[in-house]
Amino acid sequence: MDYAGKFTGKRVLITGGLGFIGSHLAHRLVDLGAEVLLVDSLIPDYGGNLFNIAEIEHRVRVNIADVRDTHGMNCLVQHQDYLFNLAGQVSHLDSMVDPFTDLEINCRSQISILEACRQFNPEAKIVFASTRQIYGKPQYLPVDEKHPLAPTDINGVNKVAGEWYHMVYHRVYGLRTVSLRMTNTYGPHMRVKDARQTFLGWWIHQIVDNKALQIFGDGKQIRDFNYVSDVVEALLLAGAAPQAEGEIYNLGSDEPVSLLKLAEMLREINPEAEPFAIVPFPPEKKRIDIGDYHGDFTKMTGQLGWKPEVSLREGLMRTVAFYRANKAHYW
Amino acid sequence: MDYAGKFTGKRVLITGGLGFIGSHLAHRLVDLGAEVLLVDSLIPDYGGNLFNIAEIEHRVRVNIADVRDTHGMNCLVQHQDYLFNLAGQVSHLDSMVDPFTDLEINCRSQISILEACRQFNPEAKIVFASTRQIYGKPQYLPVDEKHPLAPTDINGVNKVAGEWYHMVYHRVYGLRTVSLRMTNTYGPHMRVKDARQTFLGWWIHQIVDNKALQIFGDGKQIRDFNYVSDVVEALLLAGAAPQAEGEIYNLGSDEPVSLLKLAEMLREINPEAEPFAIVPFPPEKKRIDIGDYHGDFTKMTGQLGWKPEVSLREGLMRTVAFYRANKAHYW
Numbered sequence A, B: 001m002d003y004a005g006k007f008t009g010k011r012v013l014i015t016g017g018l019g020f021i022g023s024h025l026a027h028r029l030v031d032l033g034a035e036v037l038l039v040d041s042l043i044p045d046y047g048g049n050l051f052n053i054a055e056i057e058h059r060v061r062v063n064i065a066d067v068r069d070t071h072g073m074n075c076l077v078q079h080q081d082y083l084f085n086l087a088g089q090v091s092h093l094d095s096m097v098d099p100f101t102d103l104e105i106n107c108r109s110q111i112s113i114l115e116a117c118r119q120f121n122p123e124a125k126i127v128f129a130s131t132r133q134i135y136g137k138p139q140y141l142p143v144d145e146k147h148p149l150a151p152t153d154i155n156g157v158n159k160v161a162g163e164w165y166h167m168v169y170h171r172v173y174g175l176r177t178v179s180l181r182m183t184n185t186y187g188p189h190m191r192v193k194d195a196r197q198t199f200l201g202w203w204i205h206q207i208v209d210n211k212a213l214q215i216f217g218d219g220k221q222i223r224d225f226n227y228v229s230d231v232v233e234a235l236l237l238a239g240a241a242p243q244a245e246g247e248i249y250n251l252g253s254d255e256p257v258s259l260l261k262l263a264e265m266l267r268e269i270n271p272e273a274e275p276f277a278i279v280p281f282p283p284e285k286k287r288i289d290i291g292d293y294h295g296d297f298t299k300m301t302g303q304l305g306w307k308p309e310v311s312l313r314e315g316l317m318r319t320v321a322f323y324r325a326n327k328a329h330y331w
Helices: A020-033 A050-056 A069-074 A091-098 A101-120 A154-173 A199-208 A228-240 A258-271 A298-304 A312-329 B019-030 B050-056 B070-076 B093-096 B099-120 B152-171 B199-208 B230-238 B260-270 B298-304 B312-329
Strands: A011-015 A035-040 A060-064 A082-085 A125-131 A174-183 A184-186 A215-218 A224-227 A248-250 A275-278 B009-014 B035-040 B059-063 B082-085 B125-130 B176-182 B184-186 B214-216 B225-227 B248-250 B278-279
Touching: A011 A020, A020 A050, A035 A069, A050 A060, A050 B099, A060 B093, A069 A101, A082 A101, A082 B070, A091 A101, A091 A154, A101 A154, A101 B099, A101 B152, A125 A154, A125 A228, A154 A174, A154 B099, A174 A228, A174 B035, A184 A199, A184 A228, A184 A312, A199 A224, A199 A258, A199 A312, A199 B035, A215 A258, A215 A298, A224 A228, A224 A312, A228 A298, A228 B248, A248 A298, A248 B312, A275 B019, B009 B019, B009 B199, B019 B035, B019 B050, B019 B230, B035 B070, B050 B059, B070 B099, B082 B099, B082 B230, B093 B099, B093 B152, B099 B125, B125 B152, B152 B176, B176 B230, B184 B199, B184 B230, B199 B312, B225 B230, B225 B312, B230 B298, B248 B298, B260 B312
Parallel strands: A011 A035, A011 A082, A035 A060, A082 A125, A125 A174, A174 A248, A184 A224, A215 A275, B009 B035, B009 B082, B035 B059, B082 B125, B125 B176, B176 B248, B184 B225, B214 B278
Antiparallel strands: none
């Protein structure tokens, strides 16, 4: 599907727009000729970073606001053609330590954004960033969209609710919503300060610093990874395609790997890094771990023509190169 | 399973304890020799009613409090052996008109009750009142616990979250939680002021007043109904049985009926009532209607020995008789 013309001259709001995925989406939309409005709270630990849009800062509008600010959102959603709803609390561990903040951001704010659209902009196309975490421990692989949901932590439960509010508002009020269940996304602009959000960000940090990676458990856990430009492509396809309304799609990769293999690839990219260490699972991580995961994205391929294009090795090389060059802004 | 001795001399907290099901549970627990603490907010439209416990008011403690009051709940859960967590916003239509209040009661308060138990009473057995509404429009009948969840309204989404928080706190922290997915419960003490919570309550109101019932659609929709004493039995079994921890059980009836048939039974009980009328579905109800529903409760029968004992006709007769005698307290 050729979506290019769909965004030219259109108004596009991205919540979480200074974050990892949001900022890449902003770059792409600016190139497509869209009028881009980025809303971000810049909460220090969450991943928003003005450096992420340094190259396009004069071509976008930035509005610092928290999605929990109902009145602000009521105003900001107006007159937008597209809403990419990416803002969220994404740390699984944080959701167990502070379930209320996770609830406010991932549930309450989703309702208030949908209510704002229902009242003030019912024609907008709304793309929601969901997560494969909601499947919990897989019962079969690869996991398709029909797989039962059984989230293992509060963040997973709240993300289910956030996604389903979007579906309820589609069915009851006709809002034009679509949800993408993302797997591990990686690339430049991701938060690499610590392991709070993703272990891979932290691994890349360690590799760039020539330090040893730590692998929890036996390293045999399978995961799949999408390079961020592939995820941006999926978001734009879902935004542009009328047939995606009311639908839920998995993203995923046809290159699932064990964590051990992933660590080996990173060391091949930087052989100067210290050898990695296999260490026992910390108990607070073990009890919300999901075992192996590999997503089935054939629905997305069949209906919207999406498939990932950037190989894991290529994506990791680009990512490591980015952080080597831009360490100062992310460490 | 003989649970009688399990409650003698035990401390039991019931949230929503002045409501329909909570008050019946309180009567039974008082008879079993439990020390019963009823927590209820008495929000006018929600169904709590001091008359529901008039006969046992000197044998229970009543604490008027809202489950949204975190500090209050932190205190109230302490030293309890059992917590029957029945308080909730139960109106589907209200959840669409005011999704935030539904979120506060059905999500945030559930987290705060579970957090209170985790911190101050991790040994308590916790029984959560869930609902068959979370299945949405059935894909097959009867609906068992493996049926996919696809709630049609905000209340349904939030009840899924509320139930799953209980499961997460079991798996992660070992809290002794169990969830019952209830179908339509009816009987004395139910709210019959209007159709906000249940159409059956409103029908009983009309029948007692000799007025005509209104049936939406063609009257062929199938539903199943549990008389409240059977639901109390299920709650006590789930509370007493160690093997129920971490489990989810459907309730249900082996006597599913069409709404037309149900209306006919009510008219047989009061032939003086005006003939019922079949009227078109109001649009705000139609769009969240789930079609036919009939629950499969064989898991509960197999594991805990529960099955409903009161026939629909017998239950309806008792209910109509109760409201004829006690109209003043419920109209």
